[in-house]
Amino acid sequence: MKIAFLGPVATFTDLAVRQLFPKEDAIPFVTIPECIDAAAAGDVDFAVVPVENALEGSVNITLDYLIHEVPLFIVGEATTPIKQHLMVHPDNKDKWERTEVIFSHSHALAQCHKFLHRELKGVASERMTSTAAAAKYVMEHPDIHAAAIANGLAAVEYGLEIVKENIHDYSHNHTRFIILSKMEKGAAGTSLGSHGEKTTLVVTLPSDRTGALHQVLSAFSWRNLNLSKIESRPTKTGLGNYFFIIDIERGMDEVLIPGAIAELEALGCSVKVLGSYPSYKV
Numbered sequence: 001m002k003i004a005f006l007g008p009v010a011t012f013t014d015l016a017v018r019q020l021f022p023k024e025d026a027i028p029f030v031t032i033p034e035c036i037d038a039a040a041a042g043d044v045d046f047a048v049v050p051v052e053n054a055l056e057g058s059v060n061i062t063l064d065y066l067i068h069e070v071p072l073f074i075v076g077e078a079t080t081p082i083k084q085h086l087m088v089h090p091d092n093k094d095k096w097e098r099t100e101v102i103f104s105h106s107h108a109l110a111q112c113h114k115f116l117h118r119e120l121k122g123v124a125s126e127r128m129t130s131t132a133a134a135a136k137y138v139m140e141h142p143d144i145h146a147a148a149i150a151n152g153l154a155a156v157e158y159g160l161e162i163v164k165e166n167i168h169d170y171s172h173n174h175t176r177f178i179i180l181s182k183m184e185k186g187a188a189g190t191s192l193g194s195h196g197e198k199t200t201l202v203v204t205l206p207s208d209r210t211g212a213l214h215q216v217l218s219a220f221s222w223r224n225l226n227l228s229k230i231e232s233r234p235t236k237t238g239l240g241n242y243f244f245i246i247d248i249e250r251g252m253d254e255v256l257i258p259g260a261i262a263e264l265e266a267l268g269c270s271v272k273v274l275g276s277y278p279s280y281k282v
């Protein structure tokens with residue numbers, strides 16, 4: 001089986017894939033859309049991409065790409081703890097406090113915002129396609145006073161020295177990854193035991209109905225369907241037009257979720273099921 005992931009080797013996504021699919025053929029792609037396209041084209045069986053971080057919130061490119069660009073399903077999700085470290089080329093180990101530029105993924109930079117403000121005030125930061133891409137770049141440029149924010153495996157893989165460990169601003173730093181496939185129903189192929197099931201819907205509200213969101217929420221509430229997340233993203237058709245992405249803490253069943261969807265449709269909403277899938281902790 002082939003699994004696309006946000007590369008290069010030693011990203012946080014790679015760490016998640018190693019645990020989810022230890023025996024499969026993991027293929028790195030440079031960007032999240034490239035991973036998703038590979039799954040949509042059938043070049044890989046699954047794509048694993050980050051979707052939400054506990055400190056920084058949603059990965060908008062993942063949500064938007066999934067909603068607007070490709071007919072894929074979510075067939076699994078995995079939550080993993082995230083530890084960020086500051087690392088430099090070994091030649092620059094003793095002068096890291098003179099770092100002039102810090103490279104990382106935008107979410108990693110945001111997760112260490114307080115640390116950077118405190119310890120490296122005024123130092124420029126540059127977004128890279130991933131944390132491991134940043135580590136690789138710093139390894140290839142010993143001549144500049146650069147640092148990367150990445151994980152411990154990236155330091156080993158690219159031969160960098162960790163000069164500050166655990167620089168993420170809050171200890172409960174977790175990221176949720178989703179497993180995407182062309183096939184609606186899972187057999188996501190992992191041997192891990194799941195921690196429950198979820199269903200994700202994309203709901204568009206009717207434009208002219210007062211209190212529509214309240215009515216949508218009550219369709220879940222009176223059925224005792226717990227929502228673990230509700231997020232709005234622009235439909236990109238005009239200012240003020242939004243999709244709601246709703247995660248229900250329950251797998252698709254015969255009665256409750258179909259009943260809620262029918263009620264939303266009767267209110268004039270359009271509803272798309274993005275997937276009903278197992279949840280893993282890795």
Ligand SMILES: O=C(O)C(=O)Cc1ccccc1
Binds near residue numbers: 006013129131
């Ligand atoms: O850049 C990475 O390593 C990724 O896998 C994306 C990411 C970035 C920051 C936290 C979690 C995932």
